[in-house]
Amino acid sequence: xxxxxxxxxxxxxxxxxxxxxxxxxxxxxxxxxxxxxxxxxxxxxxxxxxxxxxxxxxxxxxxxxxxxxxxxxxxxxxxxxxxxxxxxxxxxxxxxxxxxxxxxxxxxxxxxxxxxxxxxxxxxxxxxxxxxxxxxxxxxxxxxxxxxxxxxxxxxxxxxxxxxxxxxxxxxxxxxxxxxxxxxxxxxxxxxxxxxxxxxxxxxxxxxxxxxxxxxxxxxxxxxxxxxxxxxxxxxxxxxxxxxxxxxxxxxxxxxxxxxxxxxxxxxxxxxxxxxxxxxxxxxxxxxxxxxx
Amino acid sequence: xxxxxxxxxxxxxxxxxxxxxxxxxxxxxxxxxxxxxxxxxxxxxxxxxxxxxxxxxxxxxxxxxxxxxxxxxxxxxxxxxxxxxxxxxxxxxxxxxxxxxxxxxxxxxxxxxxxxxxxxxxxxxxxxxxxxxxxxxxxxxxxxxxxxxxxxxxxxxxxxxxxxxxxxxxxxxxxxxxxxxxxxxxxxxxxxxxxxxxxxxxxxxxxxxxxxxxxxxxxxxxxxxxxxxxxxxxxxxxxxxxxxxxxxxxxxxxxxxxxxxxxxxxxxxxxxxxxxxxxxxxxxxxxxxxxxxxxxxxxxxxxxxxxxxxxxxxxxxxxxxxxxxxxxxxxxxxxxxxxxxxxxxxxxxxxxxxxxxxxxxxxxxxxxxxxxxxxxxxxxxxxxxxxxxxxxxxxxxxxxxxxxxxxxxxxxxxxxxxxxxxxxxxxxxxxxxxxxxxxxxxxxxxxxxxxxxxxxxxxxxxxxxxxxxxxxxxxxxxxxxxxxxxxxxxxxxxxxxxxxxxxxxxxxxxxxxxxxxxxxxxxxxx
Numbered sequence: 166x167x168x169x170x171x172x173x174x175x176x177x178x179x180x181x182x183x184x185x186x187x188x189x190x191x192x193x194x195x196x197x198x199x200x201x202x203x204x205x206x207x208x209x210x211x212x213x214x215x216x217x218x219x220x221x222x223x224x225x226x227x228x229x230x231x232x233x234x235x236x237x238x239x240x241x242x243x244x245x246x247x248x249x250x251x252x253x254x255x256x257x258x259x260x261x262x263x264x265x266x267x268x269x270x271x272x273x274x275x276x277x278x279x280x281x282x283x284x285x286x287x288x289x290x291x292x293x294x295x296x297x298x299x300x301x302x303x304x305x306x307x308x309x310x311x312x313x314x315x316x317x318x319x320x321x322x323x324x325x326x327x328x329x330x331x332x333x334x335x336x337x338x339x340x341x342x343x344x345x346x347x348x349x350x351x352x353x354x355x356x357x358x359x360x361x362x363x364x365x366x367x368x369x370x371x372x373x374x375x376x377x378x379x380x381x382x383x384x385x386x387x388x389x390x391x392x393x394x395x396x397x398x399x400x401x402x403x404x405x406x407x408x409x410x411x412x413x414x415x416x417x418x419x420x421x422x423x424x425x426x427x428x429x430x431x432x433x434x435x436x437x438x439x440x441x442x443x444x445x446x447x448x449x450x451x452x453x454x455x456x457x458x
Numbered sequence: 459x460x461x462x463x464x465x466x467x468x469x470x471x472x473x474x475x476x477x478x479x480x481x482x483x484x485x486x487x488x489x490x491x492x493x494x495x496x497x498x499x500x501x502x503x504x505x506x507x508x509x510x511x512x513x514x515x516x517x518x519x520x521x522x523x524x525x526x527x528x529x530x531x532x533x534x535x536x537x538x539x540x541x542x543x544x545x546x547x548x549x550x551x552x553x554x555x556x557x558x559x560x561x562x563x564x565x566x567x568x569x570x571x572x573x574x575x576x577x578x579x580x581x582x583x584x585x586x587x588x589x590x591x592x593x594x595x596x597x598x599x600x601x602x603x604x605x606x607x608x609x610x611x612x613x614x615x616x617x618x619x620x621x622x623x624x625x626x627x628x629x630x631x632x633x634x635x636x637x638x639x640x641x642x643x644x645x646x647x648x649x650x651x652x653x654x655x656x657x658x659x660x661x662x663x664x665x666x667x668x669x670x671x672x673x674x675x676x677x678x679x680x681x682x683x684x685x686x687x688x689x690x691x692x693x694x695x696x697x698x699x700x701x702x703x704x705x706x707x708x709x710x711x712x713x714x715x716x717x718x719x720x721x722x723x724x725x726x727x728x729x730x731x732x733x734x735x736x737x738x739x740x741x742x743x744x745x746x747x748x749x750x751x752x753x754x755x756x757x758x759x760x761x762x763x764x765x766x767x768x769x770x771x772x773x774x775x776x777x778x779x780x781x782x783x784x785x786x787x788x789x790x791x792x793x794x795x796x797x798x799x800x801x802x803x804x805x806x807x808x809x810x811x812x813x814x815x816x817x818x819x820x821x822x823x824x825x826x827x828x829x830x831x832x833x834x835x836x837x838x839x840x841x842x843x844x845x846x847x848x849x850x851x852x853x854x855x856x857x858x859x860x861x862x863x864x865x866x867x868x869x870x871x872x873x874x875x876x877x878x879x880x881x882x883x884x885x886x887x888x889x890x891x892x893x894x895x896x897x898x899x900x901x902x903x904x905x906x907x908x909x910x911x912x913x914x915x916x917x918x919x920x921x922x923x924x925x926x927x928x929x930x931x932x933x934x935x936x937x938x939x940x941x942x943x944x945x946x947x948x949x950x951x952x953x954x955x956x957x958x959x960x961x962x963x964x965x966x967x968x969x970x971x972x973x974x975x976x977x978x979x980x981x982x983x984x
Contacts, residue, residue, distance in 0.1 A: 221843040227768050244840055245768060313858035399828060403839070403854035414839075417690070417831060421711060 188450035195446015201439035205432070209256030218250035220406045228422040240424045242415060248428055255406040256432060259389055262323045262407070263436075266388035269327025271381050274334025275370070281335070282342025283365050293339070300332040305394060312400045319402045326391045330384065337380055341373035375451035379444050386440035393433055408433050484965050486677040486982030492964075494683045494974070495692045495701035499659045502642035505620035506574060506630075507581040511706055514620035514975040516662050516683055521623030521647035522671070524552050524571065525614060526977065527731065527883070529970045531786060533614045536977075537566065537624055537648070537671070547609030547926040552602045558671040560626045561652045568594070568602035573627040575604065581636050586886050586923075587616040609924045611931065612886035619731070619883070619972040624648060650676035650979035660685055670979065677982035696722065696959050703960040703967075705974035710773040710832060716959045724959045728973025733782030733881025733888065734954035736774075736833045738841070742947055743909045744873050746811070746820050750945055754795075755805035756874075757949035759848040760841055761797040766952050769836055773955035779939040780889050782881045782953050787932055789939035795949065802848040811849070819849035825866055825875035828857050833954060834876045868903035878954065879904055883971070885935060886923045893942055894919055910947035
């Protein structure tokens with residue numbers, strides 16, 4: 166099924182999602198973000214099959230500048246490992262951490278926020294106090310404690326980021342639920358005997374999704390930055406390449422080898438920019454007031 | 459005094475290899491403030507109960523010791539104007555200077571020497587220094603006669619630097635616990651500089667002791683030991699001239715950077731007694747690593763030249779055995795474990811570990827000390843792909859902080875770990891602890907955490923500890939080191955590239971074997 170993008174033809178029969186998709190495609194920011202992210206994904210996922218260099222292998226003299234030797238196009242780091250191979254392999258784990266942490270953040274946040282927002286009263290009080298407890302903890306410090314308690318590994322890092330970042334999502338979800346729970350269509354669902362479970366997940370949530378999807382894309386970007394921060398502080402997984410780890414390890418050599426941190430920094434920048442632009446595009450697309458322009 | 463003669467002989471041998479001619483201290487001129495930069499934070503300032511550089515550097519300025527050691531490993535008079543070692547080596551007589559006074563004006567007596575030795579013996583982590591001391595005779599206030607249960611040649615070196623500060627009994631002997639004594643933060647000693655102010659983690663200010671027992675010294679008016687939060691900012695401050703002396707400089711890129719500064723001298727002299735070594739330790743209780751062939755294979759499996767030349771930019775030197783090069787007891791003639799992949803593979807085959815389908819024979823975890831990137835993390839990152847070539851699958855295990863690492867390695871909960879350990883002058887102090895069977899002590903870091911035990915080595919070390927003749931002692935250590943190196947409880951990697959950067963305006967910089975951990979009473983501004 167193709168969706169028509171003809172401006173003059175948006176008569177009623179379009180489904181809301183298609184409406185959004187059409188609007189999204191008109192948003193230059195969103196499309197640019199999508200293209201960026203697509204390129205990053207191709208780079209990371211297809212890269213290992215095209216550029217077959219082990220990122221851990223010492224292949225050339227340490228701190229060889231980019232372009233000096235043909236077989237190490239982006240130069241080498243302080244050990245003599247290929248930066249390009251590091252970028253390719255680091256991307257997969259960086260994206261992995263971003264996605265896992267993003268999914269975890271959204272899952273906990275939506276679960277807590279929707280239950281609190283829907284039931285209200287004591288349940289709301291209790292869950293919101295819990296949320297506030299997590300919110301007042303300094304996120305980076307708390308994540309560092311979690312990673313310190315368990316041995317730093319890519320899974321622990323992802324989970325730690327998820328655990329510290331869900332409160333914002335929970336509050337957002339709760340606010341949406343508070344707004345929607347007394348609207349007519351919810352009352353209508355209730356009047357035909359729908360159970361709470363059904364109302365929460367099938368009636369309210371789909372209508373609350375718009376801001377949550379926007380927030381999810383931003384969350385992934387934030388999680389990637391968070392992972393970079395932890396790795397920068399030396400709390401990343403040393404057995405896995407990640408962009409943050411490359412920057413953290415290379416910062417000592419910034420005066421002797423700018424390329425050791427510039428390239429991974431650029432990759433993080435592009436990826437996070439990609440997610441942010443998509444979030445921006447979705448925000449525009451979900452907003453009916455902007456859609457008509 | 460035959461001990462001195464023998465030490466002198468060893469020193470001449472050493473001087474021969476390094477081409478050092480003994481420096482005669484230049485006549486200085488008084489005045490000036492020395493600003494010393496460090497990243498090490500002192501917990502307190504009493505080296506009698508605390509080891510480590512952070513306490514030793516200020517500690518050696520505040521407290522005088524019976525002897526000092528010169529750049530040729532020769533003991534020299536200090537608080538003791540002369541000394542005598544008995545024929546059987548079981549007693550040492552120290553003749554104290556009669557004009558020596560503590561900073562509070564009280565005279566120094568043999569009672570203080572006795573009290574200090576007892577304090578160090580019970581409280582200092584280096585138990586082996588004064589463990590054989592039986593008694594200190596104090597019948598003459600200016601003569602201390604120390605008797606030992608056995609001949610103990612390491613004692614002379616243990617009476618220098620920060621190892622035996624003479625602390626006043628009338629201040630520290632009030633019955634309070636010495637490890638937490640309030641005066642550890644405002645120490646009273648007899649050294650060239652008096653305590654003025656200590657702000658933990660920020661600075662230590664020391665002032666000239668005008669009542670110092672050596673006439674006309676010290677030259678400097680003041681020493682400020684300033685804490686910097688990392689070596690990069692300290693190196694920048696040194697480069698700009700804010701810091702006059704930066705001892706224990708070990709980052710190779712900072713060394714290269716500061717060497718380019720025409721106002722500075724950067725030297726690796728002054729760390730011979732410290733003997734800082736970087737090595738790969740094996741837990742010999744591990745099912746795989748208890749096999750000597752596996753350990754040897756790993757030692758053959760990596761290239762020390764890559765680490766010293768490429769990774770450390772030629773600033774560090776390869777370590778080949780338990781004793782650091784620069785010590786008279788260094789054994790040059792041992793197996794060097796030069797990179798030999800073929801031999802390593804053969805040894806692993808012989809050990810019965812055939813490569814699996816993925817080419818890997820077995821998997822081992824590798825720990826490293828956090829925060830010492832160049833010496834530890836980078837080396838670990840090099841070893842991971844390198845040892846893959848001989849079929850050893852290395853998993854790096856990061857420790858978030860030092861205590862976590864120390865708990866793992868000290869608690870024998872590791873397969874392999876990189877580690878940095880100091881020789882501390884005499885092998886009895888800093889070397890025996892790593893190899894003697896009785897020092898396998900779970901929970902204690904820098905003990906024999908490898909759980910290596912060889913009766914022959916143990917016997918040789920015990921004999922060497924008591925041997926008075928330096929040549930024979932050297933021979934005993936040579937034999938012990940050959941066995942240790944070949945059985946490979948550790949794979950030796952490199953010595954730390956410790957350097958001192960100091961302003962060219964300074965005269966008589968501290969370049970004895972103890973470097974900045976010796977009194978700076980001769981240092982002056984030109």
